[in-house]
Amino acid sequence: MSGTHESNGPHATGDSAPRAPVPATWHPRPEAAEDVPAVRRINLAAFETAGEADLVDALRRDPAAWLPGLSYVAEAPDGTPAAHALLTRCHVGTVPAVALAPCAVLPAYRKCGAGSAVIGALLGAARAAGERTAIVLGHPPYYPRFGFAPADRFGILPPQPWPDEAFMALSLDGSLPPRGTVRYAAAFGIA
Numbered sequence: 001m002s003g004t005h006e007s008n009g010p011h012a013t014g015d016s017a018p019r020a021p022v023p024a025t026w027h028p029r030p031e032a033a034e035d036v037p038a039v040r041r042i043n044l045a046a047f048e049t050a051g052e053a054d055l056v057d058a059l060r061r062d063p064a065a066w067l068p069g070l071s072y073v074a075e076a077p078d079g080t081p082a083a084h085a086l087l088t089r090c091h092v093g094t095v096p097a098v099a100l101a102p103c104a105v106l107p108a109y110r111k112c113g114a115g116s117a118v119i120g121a122l123l124g125a126a127r128a129a130g131e132r133t134a135i136v137l138g139h140p141p142y143y144p145r146f147g148f149a150p151a152d153r154f155g156i157l158p159p160q161p162w163p164d165e166a167f168m169a170l171s172l173d174g175s176l177p178p179r180g181t182v183r184y185a186a187a188f189g190i191a
């Protein structure tokens with residue numbers, strides 16, 4: 001699956017990151033073993049602390065959380081992964097689901113379609129793998145473009161009192177999602 005963006009260049013981001021050539025077409029693909037250091041670099045660059053990069057590494061070490069084939073990267077023109085998105089095992093009540101976290105794009109490539117391409121492809125892979133429900137805690141204006149809606153509409157509750165509009169769910173197969181409280185993988189450290 002490829003992501004396309006019609007812009008001739010990056011959108012203004014308001015950050016001071018150096019701009020990089022923006023591919024007209026992104027090529028999202030599953031993470032390969034040799035991508036692991038690049039995935040860490042993307043997450044270190046995208047977030048203020050090493051928390052998300054460390055989280056990805058901890059999830060990768062947990063066979064109960066890690067879902068082979070559901071960690072995706074999208075490549076920049078020179079072949080370097082510029083975007084990363086991850087789905088790991090969570091539960092809604094007792095029913096297995098997938099949690100989307102983290103999503104990260106190198107600052108130089110933001111708002112150029114890389115995030116949408118990698119997340120769209122990842123959700124497609126989850127659908128193909130038979131996953132039925134995805135949840136995300138994230139920017140309320142961003143995730144509805146993938147079909148996410150506030151989770152409380154489905155009776156899906158966060159494990160902590162997070163803002164209703166930021167905690168979202170998506171049915172991957174069109175069925176009504178399970179109801180209940182979400183339990184994340186242990187590496188998230190969310191009781």
Ligand SMILES: CC(C)(COP(=O)(O)OP(=O)(O)OC[C@H]1O[C@@H](n2cnc3c(N)ncnc32)[C@H](O)[C@@H]1OP(=O)(O)O)[C@@H](O)C(=O)NCCC(=O)NCCS
Nearest residue numbers: 046103104105110111112113114115116137138139141142
């Ligand atoms: C959030 C992130 C993954 C989005 O990826 P991206 O490649 O920059 O976004 P895309 O090019 O796919 O989409 C661009 C659209 O997303 C919106 N968008 C980007 N970042 C956003 C944010 N932080 N909050 C709300 N909307 C955002 C843009 O305004 C743009 O909207 P438009 O299509 O209506 O013009 C990326 O900006 C990033 O890595 N941010 C830092 C880490 C982060 O916050 N991760 C997500 C945690 S929930």
